Amino acid sequence: MKKTLFAALMLLLLTTFTKAQTYSDFTLPDVDGNDVTLSQVMDKGPALISFWATWCSPCKEEMKKINDIYNKYKDKGFQYIAINQDNQKSVSKVKAFITAQNYNFIVLLDTDKKIFEAYNGKDEIPYTLLINKNKEVVASHTGFKTGDEVTLEQEVLNMLK
Amino acid sequence: MKNFFTFFIILLLFSSLTYSQNKLDVKASLNNLFRYGNGSENNTSTEYAKEYFENITDARLKVNDFVLGLRYEISDPIEYGLDFKGIKKRYAEYNNVKEGISVRAGDFYDIVGRGLSLNVFEDRGLFYDTGIDGVKVAYTKSFGEKNPVKLKAQIFGGDINYNDFITPARSETYKVRDGNLELTPIKYLTIGANYIYAKGNVMASNLLTSTDLTAILPEGYLSFNYKNLQLFSSYTHKHISTVPNPISQSADGDGFYSSLSFSKSSLGVTFEYKNYRFDVVGPDQSNNSARPTKMLPFQNPPTVVKEHSSTLISRNPHVVDFNDEVGAQLDIIYAPNDKLNINLNSSVASKHYEYQNVGTYPQVVYARIDRSTSYLPSLKDAFNPFWEVYFETEYYATKKFYTKIAFSRQNAITYNQEIPLASEKVLTTTIPTEFKYSLSPEYTLKLIVEQQWEHNSTFALKQDIMNQFISLTLSKSPELSATINTEFTNGSDDPTGKKTWLGGEVAYKLTPSNTVTASYGAERGGFRCTSGICRYVYPFNGFRIMINSKF
Numbered sequence: 001m002k003k004t005l006f007a008a009l010m011l012l013l014l015t016t017f018t019k020a021q022t023y024s025d026f027t028l029p030d031v032d033g034n035d036v037t038l039s040q041v042m043d044k045g046p047a048l049i050s051f052w053a054t055w056c057s058p059c060k061e062e063m064k065k066i067n068d069i070y071n072k073y074k075d076k077g078f079q080y081i082a083i084n085q086d087n088q089k090s091v092s093k094v095k096a097f098i099t100a101q102n103y104n105f106i107v108l109l110d111t112d113k114k115i116f117e118a119y120n121g122k123d124e125i126p127y128t129l130l131i132n133k134n135k136e137v138v139a140s141h142t143g144f145k146t147g148d149e150v151t152l153e154q155e156v157l158n159m160l161k
Numbered sequence: 162m163k164n165f166f167t168f169f170i171i172l173l174l175f176s177s178l179t180y181s182q183n184k185l186d187v188k189a190s191l192n193n194l195f196r197y198g199n200g201s202e203n204n205t206s207t208e209y210a211k212e213y214f215e216n217i218t219d220a221r222l223k224v225n226d227f228v229l230g231l232r233y234e235i236s237d238p239i240e241y242g243l244d245f246k247g248i249k250k251r252y253a254e255y256n257n258v259k260e261g262i263s264v265r266a267g268d269f270y271d272i273v274g275r276g277l278s279l280n281v282f283e284d285r286g287l288f289y290d291t292g293i294d295g296v297k298v299a300y301t302k303s304f305g306e307k308n309p310v311k312l313k314a315q316i317f318g319g320d321i322n323y324n325d326f327i328t329p330a331r332s333e334t335y336k337v338r339d340g341n342l343e344l345t346p347i348k349y350l351t352i353g354a355n356y357i358y359a360k361g362n363v364m365a366s367n368l369l370t371s372t373d374l375t376a377i378l379p380e381g382y383l384s385f386n387y388k389n390l391q392l393f394s395s396y397t398h399k400h401i402s403t404v405p406n407p408i409s410q411s412a413d414g415d416g417f418y419s420s421l422s423f424s425k426s427s428l429g430v431t432f433e434y435k436n437y438r439f440d441v442v443g444p445d446q447s448n449n450s451a452r453p454t455k456m457l458p459f460q461n462p463p464t465v466v467k468e469h470s471s472t473l474i475s476r477n478p479h480v481v482d483f484n485d486e487v488g489a490q491l492d493i494i495y496a497p498n499d500k501l502n503i504n505l506n507s508s509v510a511s512k513h514y515e516y517q518n519v520g521t522y523p524q525v526v527y528a529r530i531d532r533s534t535s536y537l538p539s540l541k542d543a544f545n546p547f548w549e550v551y552f553e554t555e556y557y558a559t560k561k562f563y564t565k566i567a568f569s570r571q572n573a574i575t576y577n578q579e580i581p582l583a584s585e586k587v588l589t590t591t592i593p594t595e596f597k598y599s600l601s602p603e604y605t606l607k608l609i610v611e612q613q614w615e616h617n618s619t620f621a622l623k624q625d626i627m628n629q630f631i632s633l634t635l636s637k638s639p640e641l642s643a644t645i646n647t648e649f650t651n652g653s654d655d656p657t658g659k660k661t662w663l664g665g666e667v668a669y670k671l672t673p674s675n676t677v678t679a680s681y682g683a684e685r686g687g688f689r690c691t692s693g694i695c696r697y698v699y700p701f702n703g704f705r706i707m708i709n710s711k712f
Binding site: 008020024025028029032034055057058064074081088089090091092093095096097098099100101102111112113117118120122123124139140142143145146147148151 | 191271275479507637
């Protein structure tokens with residue numbers, strides 16, 4: 001039990017050092033087979049990147065809510081990039097899902113999870129990052145609960161200022 | 162613990178470099194998962210104390226185009242598998258995005274196509290890890306500007322030390338060499354070829370003997386993606402030669418997978434087909450998961466069955482037999498407006514052949530009954546058939562109220578060749594529902610109610626039973642959620658003898674990326690699966706805590 005307490009204490013102390021994740025440029029294919037490079041997308045404005053999968057219910061709820069935010073602020077340059085984490089068993093359904101929902105934001109495929117790893121992702125999705133015009137990761141969120149879209153919208157507004 | 166502490170200090174120093182260096186682009190990140198559990202587990206006959214303590218730290222240091230990664234793990238005792246203390250994974254990577262060159266030395270995971278010849282991955286929850294320790298070189302180049310021809314080439318060589326995730330003392334080791342080439346001559350078409358050469362050693366189930374083997378797996382695949390249509394097809398052949406070469410075991414096998422998707426506004430349709438014949442053997446050998454000619458652990462093709470989020474449906478999943486299974490899945494998504502989503506999914510699967518005993522009593526010799534339509538699944542009991550029909554509607558009634566109602570009917574037969582009347586027949590009908598209501602912009606109430614009727618021919622006392630699952634969650638965005646779960650059955654065959662399970666869970670976000678989750682209570686046992694890899698998780702009663710942190 002001693003080591004349990006020690007480790008828990010260490011982790012709680014470490015959370016005080018928490019800082020943003022780091023920006024890393026990448027190129028991934030979209031659902032139509034086009035290569036998309038993050039830095040080129042970000043020339044248009046700040047971006048919200050979210051790692052998601054078709055089997056993940058909170059991811060789909062988050063996607064619906066972020067789509068509303070995207071439609072509200074896309075004219076101001078805001079970019080939404082959904083990076084899919086489906087593996088070999090469900091990746092075939094990704095385009096069908098996106099098209100059926102009439103989503104128009106950028107959806108990229110990261111089948112080998114290399115970009116997820118580069119952005120310090122670990123197991124739990126949705127994993128969402130906000131990157132400002134200076135290419136700094138200003139916020140990151142793991143998981144999604146109803147109501148979290150209020151915080152996300154505020155963070156998007158802060159980036160657009 | 163000293164090493165653990167020193168490791169943290171070094172990482173914190175690395176982190177501080179992020180701010181102090183000007184010329185070098187130095188970035189560090191750290192991911193930590195702490196898990197502790199204390200209670201009792203029931204392995205179908207006895208109840209015993211269960212305690213685990215696990216801390217997994219993944220650190221990553223990026224200096225310009227170079228990346229160094231490390232995983233430090235303390236699992237003592239581990240929840241599943243073998244205890245471990247020390248550096249579990251490490252790697253160095255060089256990425257030159259401009260030139261399209263990537264070199265990685267150390268531990269890595271990879272997938273080719275849809276994983277028919279290669280798909281190595283980790284699932285800690287199952288103690289499943291087929292990671293490779295070696296060197297990988299990848300090169301990507303586009304030729305031409307207007308209609309570029311894209312080339313992707315990759316080679317790697319490395320070792321896999323795989324511990325059987327069910328019997329960790331049984332190990333398999335492989336030296337794997339792989340060459341992969343992908344060409345995109347026009348935008349809509351990609352053609353790929355992969356070649357694997359592996360030498361391995363597979364320990365037998367008795368843990369005393371082992372077999373050396375050489376495996377060769379060539380694979381070809383193509384992907385076509387034009388407007389509303391998407392097609393992917395892949396075929397791989399597997400040849401294994403063993404020393405000594407066991408009599409009556411097939412050394413050749415193959416696998417085919419294809420998916421066809423059509424999508425347009427509001428509608429998405431996906432049809433998938435699988436025909437896995439990696440090691441078609443008779444009923445007397447099919448239960449030996451340690452036979453050296455089986456599908457190799459670095460392969461993992463698509464399951465082609467639906468993966469459910471419902472607690473009751475996922476408790477009795479279809480365990481895919483990658484060595485001998487043919488089947489198909491149809492998935493339709495229809496979203497007529499932004500309030501309503503409809504999903505229809507149906508899948509079917511079976512073995513390729515049935516067998517008959519042609520031996521003279523008391524000798525048992527199984528002979529395959531060939532059939533010309535073995536590329537199609539059969540619903541006859543002797544083929545171990547599985548089928549499912551699933552229907553789900555999601556309705557966003559208002560901004561505050563959301564509801565999901567689903568229906569699932571599954572049928573699975575595990576045929577007993579010697580005594581057909583003793584075959585296991587499981588038929589379930591499940592209705593999962595979910596209701597969510599936002600009390601305010603911050604507070605949300607979520608209720609999940611699932612009802613299941615189950616017929617299981619192997620239950621001794623009562624073959625037709627009913628299961629119920631109810632979960633109530635109150636969440637406060639963004640930091641807190643509290644859940645009470647309860648489950649009930651009127652069956653009498655649960656190994657614990659229980660009919661009711663009650664548990665609670667609280668999750669609190671210390672920061673947006675640092676979460677503490679604690680739970681207490683009784684958890685019902687059942688299968689847990691990832692990509693067709695399934696473990697039976699024993700019932701647990703006690704306390705668990707998990708701290709997930711990103712720095």
